[in-house]
Amino acid sequence: MRCPKCNADNKDDVKFCKKCGTPLVVKQTWKPTWKWHLKVLGIIYVVIIALFFLINWLLRDYIRELPTDITPWLKQDRDKAGGERATVGGTVPDIHQRVK
């Protein structure tokens, strides 16, 4: 093979150029691009978010509403929502009412 630096002809099995000493072992290192990062991270996020909703849906019968007397910080939200279930981040429709 030819040396990429000095263009000297070398045997195929040598690791360094006999003339200039340049390493002739071609490193095939794979360098991920930003597009690759965005794609992979996007897929990971989509999978995590989809799993979150899927698990929430699968466990819907086991999600219970906490009594108001032990969650007084949720009382205000619950009253405002008019019967809808209150969560820390806001309100969500009561899933048990939809099932019935």
Ligand SMILES: [Zn+2]
């Ligand atoms: Zn060389």
